[in-house]
Amino acid sequence: MFEARLVQSAILKKVLDAIKDLLTEATFECSDSGIQVQAMDNAHVSLVSLNLRSDGFDKYRCDRNLSMGMSIASMTKILRCAGAEDTVTLRAVDNPENIMFIFESPNKEKLAEYEMKLINMDQEHLGIIKTKETSYSCVVKMPSQEFSRICRDLSQFGESITFACSKEGIKFSASGDFGQATVKLAQTADADKEEEAVLVTMQEPVKLTFSCRYLNCFVKAGPLCAQVQLSMSNDVPLVCEYKIGDIGHIRYYLAPKIDD
């Protein structure tokens, strides 16, 4: 028996919004410690790693480990049926063929149950990739809205954005047929609010170029967290991390572009 309950179904809606442009289907690995998803996008350029800890749920029970293949589009359709204030419960039996989504209104007067068929994910099985816990040359924390804005604005200029980080701050630049764009963010000396701060931790400067298409998918996680953390080292994938309240995080790994 697997059962996981979240008082705020809105969190799950936001998580789906954060992955639905990158993944068509994914395996949800459920265990005692929580729910984990790791999947590469179809082009194998980026990796999504979602972690929801069992202690972050309002109720959590997982008698035996389960791997449930789910269509992200179908899940999105079902989550659309949840009211903004509804509680959501995910429920499955051992060896499930289906998963139940149960939505309950705050006054408990409405109870809706949706059943979704699981997918047999028999293609290349990734297992859980040991993503390296390396120390990165630069780690930048900045407002997620600002990051979304910069990615959107600079995408108008070209297909990729160059991130150059030094101890002064981070510089984003893009260039294309009609011109070029640069946005520099200085480290904030003393931001009034923590969520508005720009913080740079630097061992050595980095300069990396990334595809706008993927960055613009990652920023869909913006509503999950006021701050985004970008971890960078030269010639290794960017890690773009959004915390999901007290329950977990979503990390996107993106391979840098290289000159031909």
Place this chain on the structure above:
Amino acid sequence: APKQRRIREFFVKW
């Protein structure tokens, strides 16, 4: 234009 690398080069041993 710079070439897009694949994440599997970094993480997955096939």
